[in-house]
Amino acid sequence: MMAVDLRSLEVPPESAEGTPTRVATIRRIVQETPDTFTYWMTFRDPVDRATYRFAPGQLNMLYLFGVGEIPISVASDPELPARIAHTIRSTGRVTDAFRLLKPGDQVGVRGPFGRPWPLREARGGDLMIVAGGLGLAPLRSAIYQAIRHRGQFRRLMVLVGARGPEHMLYRQELDMWNQWMQFRGVETYLTVDVADDQWPYDEGVVTTLFPKVRVDPEWTTAFVCGPEIMMHFALRGLRDMEFPMDQVWVSMERNMQCAIRVCGHCQFGPKFVCADGPVFRYDEVADLMEVHEL
Numbered sequence: 001m002m003a004v005d006l007r008s009l010e011v012p013p014e015s016a017e018g019t020p021t022r023v024a025t026i027r028r029i030v031q032e033t034p035d036t037f038t039y040w041m042t043f044r045d046p047v048d049r050a051t052y053r054f055a056p057g058q059l060n061m062l063y064l065f066g067v068g069e070i071p072i073s074v075a076s077d078p079e080l081p082a083r084i085a086h087t088i089r090s091t092g093r094v095t096d097a098f099r100l101l102k103p104g105d106q107v108g109v110r111g112p113f114g115r116p117w118p119l120r121e122a123r124g125g126d127l128m129i130v131a132g133g134l135g136l137a138p139l140r141s142a143i144y145q146a147i148r149h150r151g152q153f154r155r156l157m158v159l160v161g162a163r164g165p166e167h168m169l170y171r172q173e174l175d176m177w178n179q180w181m182q183f184r185g186v187e188t189y190l191t192v193d194v195a196d197d198q199w200p201y202d203e204g205v206v207t208t209l210f211p212k213v214r215v216d217p218e219w220t221t222a223f224v225c226g227p228e229i230m231m232h233f234a235l236r237g238l239r240d241m242e243f244p245m246d247q248v249w250v251s252m253e254r255n256m257q258c259a260i261r262v263c264g265h266c267q268f269g270p271k272f273v274c275a276d277g278p279v280f281r282y283d284e285v286a287d288l289m290e291v292h293e294l
């Protein structure tokens, strides 16, 4: 991991693309899995604290002074926007440098960007949220929002899968979260591919939960996010259940730089993940996903 003096560099008032960069101070860092951490932060400027808003599923471009900028989903409650969370897995240059941060350090935040999860469209019917691994991070804000407006949905189902208990995000709060969600009338299903003796929930990949849930596809909107292989099988499972494909929504990850439909790094066929997504209706991208998976 490279050594960087994170305090020595000034944050630019604006990115090269002209969208303002706000400065946020890291307040708390929670280790979620061996390589994934959640960074809770607040904006330094009181005006930013009072005015910043995001919708579930949107992302921020996080700028680490002197290192670079990366797209990361906002993983906290949209109705408490003064204190935001980002859950970050170390995969390379910038994400590795995040691991050097301590409470009190500062990062640049540009955003929010992107098309959010369509909670409004899902109202009146059942909502099924399916998350795999790190895919729970961009769905977490949608779960908070749906719980806050529980009365707007008939059934609310949250299905979460991870490789093993040690790879389950938000593990420290999971039992409490699970009880709280059930108390609020949320059906929760948690599973890991390979369990250990302490794991109290299901074992098996997330799609093994589908038969237990007994959804009524005609009435249900599904939000799906996870690693490519999980998405592949989850979407196949939903197709087999005869889900109308215009009621299934997915969040896509692509390399992204400008976040304002200019640089082309996140282009996905004719679409830009930063502006047309990251959330897409499945029937809009099904062909592109098949091509990508070849």
Ligand SMILES: Cc1cc2nc3c(=O)[nH]c(=O)nc-3n(C[C@H](O)[C@H](O)[C@H](O)COP(=O)(O)OP(=O)(O)OC[C@H]3O[C@@H](n4cnc5c(N)ncnc54)[C@H](O)[C@@H]3O)c2cc1C
Residues within 6 Å of the ligand: 059, 068, 070, 071, 072, 073, 074, 086, 087, 088, 089, 090, 091, 092, 093, 094, 095, 096, 134, 137, 138, 252, 253, 254, 255, 256, 273, 278
């Ligand atoms: C809309 C969106 C939301 C995201 N949300 C989160 C999140 O909540 N938490 C999180 O940990 N990560 C998230 N990511 C992924 C994150 O942006 C990348 O992991 C990060 O940009 C990698 O930067 P790096 O400098 O650490 O790695 P690099 O050194 O740039 O790259 C390391 C390796 O990862 C590959 N790579 C880089 N970015 C991506 C990507 N987006 N998809 C697939 N491969 C990639 C590179 O090609 C390279 O092989 C999101 C990405 C997008 C587009």
